[in-house]
Amino acid sequence: MSGADVKRTAVPRTLSLALTVGRTIREVRAANEDPVARLTVALTETPYHGIDCDPVRPA
Incomplete structure (x- = not known):
C-alpha cells in the first residue's frame, strides 16, 4: 500500500x-x-472520547 x-x-x-x-x-x-480506569483517563485525550457506540442501546 502506498503512502497516498x-x-x-x-x-x-x-x-x-x-x-x-x-x-x-x-x-x-x-x-x-x-x-x-487507566484506559478511561487515556482515552479522554482522544477525539473519540464520548462517542456513543453501543450497538444494543438505541440512540
Whole structure:
C-alpha cells in the first residue's frame, strides 16, 4: 500500500489511538493497576472520547 493510499483510506488518528491503548495496557500490567480506569483517563485525550457506540442501546 502506498503512502497516498493510506492517506486516502485511513481513518484519522486511529493508529495513534491504537498506540495509546497498547501503551496504556502495557504500563497498567507492569504496575498491576486497574486497566479500565487507566484506559478511561487515556482515552479522554482522544477525539473519540464520548462517542456513543453501543450497538444494543438505541440512540
